[in-house]
C-alpha cells in the first residue's frame with residue numbers, strides 16, 4: 001500500500017489548516033454561504049436535510065486497518081456510530097457539525113487520509129478495481145497509476161474550477177468491476193503487440209439525468225503520457241463546455257455533441273500543445289510509487305477449506321473469489337444484510353473488519369463500488385475462522401451479486417434533492433426475495449431516489465428510479481442496464497409504481513425470467529435475448 | 542472596483558484594454574487586451590511580443606475558463622501583465638498565481654491577512670504549472 005512521505009503529509013496537513021481557516025471565516029460571517037459552498041464542497045462537505053454530510057476519500061478503495069479504525073473512531077466520535085460506504089469507494093458520514101469538520105480532517109490526516117476533492121466541481125477521488133493486486137486476470141496492478149493520478153490531480157491549479165465534477169477510473173483487466181465506462185475518463189491498462197503497456201482511454205461516460213457509456217477516444221496511450229493526455233482532455237473540456245446550464249456541463253455532453261471522433265481530434269491537438277510543458281510524471285516516480293504495491297509475502301501451500309458446515313459452504317461459493325496466488329482467496333464482506341441499509345456499517349463492524357484485515361489479509365481492505373468490503377489476500381486455511389467472526393458481527397450475508405446485494409442512494413431519508421425514498425424500497429426487496437435469490441442467480445439491482453442517479457439505476461440489470469408524481473413518491477422500473485465490461489443502459493418499462501407496487505412488479509419480472517430462461521442464462525442474458533417485449537406483458541398484464 | 546493587487550515590479554499598464562474582437566478587427570496595435578471568459582486566448586499568440594497587459598474577465602468565480610486562458614498565454618511565452626478581473630475571491634488567488642496571473646482586479650476587497658496566509662500555506666505542489674514551482678516528483682528525484 002502507498003505510504004505518505006514528508007511531501008504528501010505536508011500537503012494534507014496544510015489542507016487541514018486551510019479548511020479550518022475557511023470554516024472559521026464562515027462561522028464568523030466573514031464569507032457568505034454562497035462563497036463558502038464551493039470551498040466546503042472541495043472538501044466533501046454537503047449540507048443535507050438534517051445536518052452536514054462529510055465524504056472521506058478512500059483513494060482507489062484501498063485502505064489499511066489503522067485507517068479503517070480511524071473511520072470507526074470518527075463514526076463514534078462525530079457521527080451516530082455508523083458510516084456509509086459509497087459507490088465511488090468512499091465513506092460518508094451523515095450527521096456532521098460544521099464546527100467539528102476541521103477536527104475530523106485533522107484526525108484523518110494522522111492516518112494519511114483526507115476529504116480533498118470528494119465533491120464539488122473538481123477532479124474526484126480516482127476509483128479502481130477492488131480486486132487489484134489479487135485477481136488473476138489483471139495484466140498489472142492498476143493502483144500505482146491511480147496513485148499517480150491522485151497526486152497529479154490534487155489541487156491542480158488549472159482544473160479546480162471545472163464546469164462540473166470529473167471522475168476517473170483505472171482498471172487493468174478484461175472484466176470491469178469498477179464501472180469504468182461510466183466515468184468521465186475510464187482507463188484500461190493493456191499491452192500492445194510489442195508488449196509495451198498503454199491505456200485504452202474512454203471519455204464521456206456518466207450517469208445523472210443524461211446517462212452515457214463512454215466511447216473509446218484512444219486505443220493505446222503509452223503509459224508515460226498518462227497525465228499530459230488527461231490534462232489535454234480536461235483543458236478541451238474546461239475551455240469549450242457550456243457554462244450556462246448546470247445540467248449540460250459534464251464532459252459526456254460535450255463528447256456527445258461534438259461526436260467522439262471530433263472530440264478525440266481536439267484532444268490530440270491540445271495534447272500536442274501541452275507536451276512541451278513536460279508535465280508527465282517521470283518513470284522514476286512511477287517506479288517509486290509502484291514499489292509500495294509489490295505483492296505481499298504469500299506463504300506456500302494450498303489447503304482447501306473444510307466445507308462440512310453448509311452455511312459456510314454457501315458463503316464460500318457466493319462471496320469468496322479466486323486469488324492469483326495458490327492457497328489464497330479474495331473475501332467479499334457483504335454490507336447488505338437482508339432488511340438493512342445498503343452500504344452502512346457500524347463503528348464496531350468497521351473495527352472488526354479492520355481486525356480481520358490485520359490478522360488475515362496482510363493488513364489490507366478494499367471498498368467496492370457495489371458498497372461492500374473486500375479482504376483481498378486471505379489464506380484459504382483462515383476462511384472458516386473469518387466467516388465465523390463475520391457471522392457474529394452480522395456481516396456474513398452470502399449475497400454477492402444477488403438480488404439483495406442492492407446499490408441504493410441515501411434517497412429522501414437524507415438527501416435534499418430526493419424525490420423518493422430508496423432505503424425502504426431496498427429493504428422491502430431484499431426481504432421479499434431473500435428466500436429465492438440463489439435461484440435467481442446474478443442479478444444486480446440498483447436504486448436512485450431521483451434523476452441524479454447516485455444509485456446507478458441506469459446500470460442495474462434491474463434499475464429503480466424514484467420520481468415525484470403529483471406530490472407522491474413513485475418508482476419507475478428499468479431493465480437491461482450493466483456497469484460491467486458489457487456496459488449498457490437500462491430502459492424504462494412503462495408507467496411507474498407505488499412503493500409496494502414496485503416490489504410486486506419486480507416479482508413479476510423475476511417470475512417471467514424463471515419461466516423463460518434457458519440453460520445458464522443470467523437475468524441480463526435472458527433480457528438481452530427476449531428484449532423488453534418479452535417482459536412487458538408479464539409486468540403490466 | 543477596489544485596489545489593484547500586483548505581483549510585478551514594473552509600473553501598472555495604464556492604457557485601456559480593448560476587447561478581443563476590437564483587437565482582431567483593426568486595433569492590433571493596441572497594447573492592452575481584455576479577454577472574456579469564453580474568448581480563445583490562442584488568437585493573441587501571434588501578437589504577444591507587443592502586448593503589455595492581458596486582462597481576463599471572471600464573470601463568476603465558479604467559471605474557471607480563465608485559468609486555462611492564462612496558462613495558454615504563459616505557455617506561449619507571454620511575459621507581460623496578466624490580470625484577473627471580476628469575481629476574484631481570496632481562495633482562488635493561489636491557483637491563479639500558479640496559472641500565471643500576476644495582477645488582480647477583484648470586484649470586492651480582498652482581506653490581505655487571509656491572502657498572505659493562503660499564499661504561504663502550501664510548501665509543496667504536486668504538479669508543474671505556469672509558475673516557477675518545482676513539482677514534488679522533481680524534489681523526490683532531484
Ligand code: HEM
Nearest residue numbers: 086087088182206207208209250409410415417452453454
Ligand atoms: C446525500 C447526498 C448526495 C447528494 C446531494 C448527491 C448529489 C448528486 C448529484 C446532484 C448528482 C448528479 C451529478 C450530475 O449529473 O452531474 C450525483 C451523481 C452521483 N452521485 Fe451523488 N449525491 C449524494 C450522495 C451520493 C452517495 C451516497 C453516493 C454513493 C453511494 C453518490 C454517488 C453518485 C454517483 C455514482 C453519481 C453519478 C455520477 C455520474 O453521473 O457519473 N452520491 N450526486
Ligand code: SF4
Nearest residue numbers: 409415418449450454
Ligand atoms: S440519486 Fe438523488 S436522491 Fe439519491 S442521493 Fe443522489 S441526489 Fe439524492
